[in-house]
Amino acid sequence: MAHRWGMAIDLDRCTGCEACVAACHAENNIATVNADQAAKGRTMHWIHVERYWEGEFPNIRARFQPVLCQQCDAAPCEPVCPTYASYHNPEGLNAQVYNRCIGTRYCANACPYSVRYFNWFNPAWDKPLQLQLNPDVSVREVGVMEKCTFCNQRILAAEIKAKAENRELQDGEVKPACVQSCPPTAMVFGDLNDANSQVSRMAGSVRATILLEEVGTLPKVIYLERESSHGNE
Amino acid sequence: MERRTFLNFTILSGAALALEGCGNPGTQLVRFIPEEDLVPGVAVLKPSVCAMCSAGCGIQVRVMEGEAEVVRNGQFGIVKMGLAKKLAGNPEHPVSRGKLCARGEAGLQVAYNPDRIQHPLKRSGQRGSGKFTQVSWDEAIEELLTHLRPLASAHESKSIAFLTRPQRGQRAVLIERFLSGFDGAAWVRFEFFDDGVLRKANQLSFGYEQLPTVDLGHSGYVTSFGADFLGTWNSPVAQSAGYGKMRQNRSGVRGKFVQVESRVSQTGANADEWVAAHPGTEGLLALGIAHVILKEKLAHAETAGAAGALIEGWREGLPASSPEAIAWKTGVPPETITRLAREMAARSPAVAIVGGAPLAQTNGLFTALAVNALNALLGSVGKPGGLEFTPEAPLPAAKAGRDNSGEGKSGSVRALAQQILSGQPRPVEALLLHEANPVFATPLGWRVKEALEKVPFIASFGSFLDETSRLADLILPDHSFLESWVDDVPESGTTQSVVSVAPPAMRPLYDTRSLPDVLLDLGHRLGGHISEVLPWKSYEEMLQATLAPLAHHDGSIKTKDGGEFWNKIQEQGGWWSAEATAAPKAKAAASHFNAMKYQEAEFAGSAGEYPFYFLPYASQLFYDGRHANLPWMQEIPEVLSTGMWGTWVEINPRAAATLQIEQGDLVEVASPHGKVRAPVLLSPGIAPDLIAIPVGQGHEEYGRYASGRGANPIKVLAPQVEPTTGALAWAGTRVSITKVGKGELILLSGGPTQWSQEKIAR
């Protein structure tokens, strides 16, 4: 059976530590812009952590929610692309073909989660920072849209390795960079087609939610709601 | 050191000069013969140790072949070599267990930082002018020796000081032995976010002068007094792993977490209950909780043993600390105190943690002792779900290099400045410097810069020019940690005894040398006592010799054969024992210590003129400022503010409204000791009588990404100290705030939006 890759993020474990964000930058050759461009909203964090304040001092708390491409099954970013740069790959991932992209940015407008990022300039690395670049991931150029790929390069590498060893992929064998780093193990990645995978089991939790269900995007990122412990339970 | 370097005289020209602009004066680049045999496109995972904070997480470096511009034997050229591409936690390592924090991920940008010093430098302009000229290693070593030789001779009345960050493991042993060749040498290990107060308290309460390991994963109830244990404090990766398990790992059990602090930290944001106690009263709150537990006979006073005996009135049930009596001082309602006490007693194992701002007060030691006593009363010390202490490494005592009494201290640098300025007990003739940056990270009142400027000779081994190293006369740049032999003995974060060690993950890019190797070389040349206590030719040789005894202890490596053991320990990235729990040492060191009673924290600045408490807090991304030169850390949004590339002043919206201050206004924050300017960020998570600024920005000099950016709140601080340990009381200053114009905040999120989150229909 084909894989259907999905991610579960347990918001009761997520601490807002930003390790996933740093790991994603390192793995995926995401360029930093600079202060001026950041002020214009042109940073390219494929994953970022939303913070919501609740209440007022002193009865205040903040909640965190890491937001990345939700890998929608019905992805609004796809039909709007005139060049099919934003497309559905055979494993159900929303992929971006950089050399088809002509930079209309229709997809970014269509994405209800605002997780697509446009290269306003050719990315540049002050020497020798280019040595950090991961050879498994292509570097984008000006005028191209980019976003989270579920670390497709890691998925492919694991699939090839399993095939070479003539075996099935193990649950938990594929770990996107964010999942790998996450210190409290809030993030879990795996095959939603495998009912026994950890991600499938988490998707079946009573705490399981998805973002903006009403827009009908059928995301493959599942959030487990944060709980609260009050009083002497 | 002897690297076999061959030159292959293929001169690249024309198209290949797409690589120009590398600072090479010539127009032709030499291509060196590859130094290692790597399969292109295939990654090798090599163990190492994270050097980004003191936790000592074991890491795994993903190395792949690539082309780099390097310096070999003084010659600039291109080489195919193994390059670090990604850092991750080492899954086998007892501290990190395969995980890594954001700062750890950015270790790559230390190695590949464009502002790294690439070869030895000698000052050519005025001291502090930042003007240097390139010299060879031979010249640099000779120059250094001319300053060290006279001081190494017996009965020299002048001496040297070595100023570093905290060091552990064999590096610490090496530095100590090196300095033993100089009469009266001072080794100053500087750390701004000084945990010395807690170490001292733990020694008094439990007999361990070290930071605790918190077994969060098995805890039923966690109360943290100010400790940012999921962000920057102690061993954040290990603690985060435990936290995840505490929340969602045991069926039907979800540990409760209460945070006590006056500004919501990244850690506090995750609390089920957030308790705002006034700064400096956290210890009193701990006593109030203990009072209820004792009064309601939820535990016996004797349970707390030596830790309880340190608190005046403990046996009598802390009569002066009833919830009603302390409510007005702490700002916490009596009902809350009573309820917290009952919950803690009922939901065992319950554990209390203390760290950060509450200990950075003039009464910090008392606060730590009070929380320790509460912990002991809850029966959490040395028990699953409670506080434990990482067992020592089974290396001959002083040789383990975990001499905690010498761990990072802020006050030690003040003593050094005083010694330099007064010339007493003996003048400091030469200063050796490695990475510590006290000119940036001490209050102006300690006069550190002025003192260092007076030292006749300063040699720096650091990789970057910063506010302190720019005062150097000579720079002998270290390798980055990814290019070095690394070793460490973690102080906390595991109940296994751990000795981490790993060979360089990649070859050095530049004409740099590792500090331990330079010290060994200097030792040989100086001869006499130093060369006797440091007989090794290289640091690798030293590590192999000093760690060999580990082969005879039960642990992660099952061979007693010396050579095989040495191979295995490098492969694993270290040696570790089975888990062991260290029980509190009965009576601890407390017997000669008088019981303490609560005294109010003293704040510098009158409340009338300076109406706000001031909190300079450890940045999630820059920690104490050392990571501000890394572009990833600049551009990743700090999670609570979503701020990037700058500094902000946090103020409660209601307090701001009364002062007619709005978001983005440029304000001046002033104390009797200094002032800074930065834009305002209205933050609902901060007490109305508190102003907070993250530490880390405001560098005058620290490479292209950090220099001249933002403001440094440390320069506002009063030179207050905790009297027993001399630690800087960095949370003990009061400030005023005045609007001076319009500023610019760079935030990721435009405002308080919220995704609608729908339960999956089923």
Ligand code: SF4
């Ligand atoms: S989250 Fe946005 S970018 Fe990702 S698949 Fe859905 S619409 Fe496309």
Ligand code: SF4
């Ligand atoms: S790494 Fe994990 S805990 Fe940290 S912000 Fe990301 S999801 Fe949350």
Ligand code: SF4
């Ligand atoms: S906590 Fe982070 S910075 Fe510190 S050693 Fe671990 S990974 Fe490195």
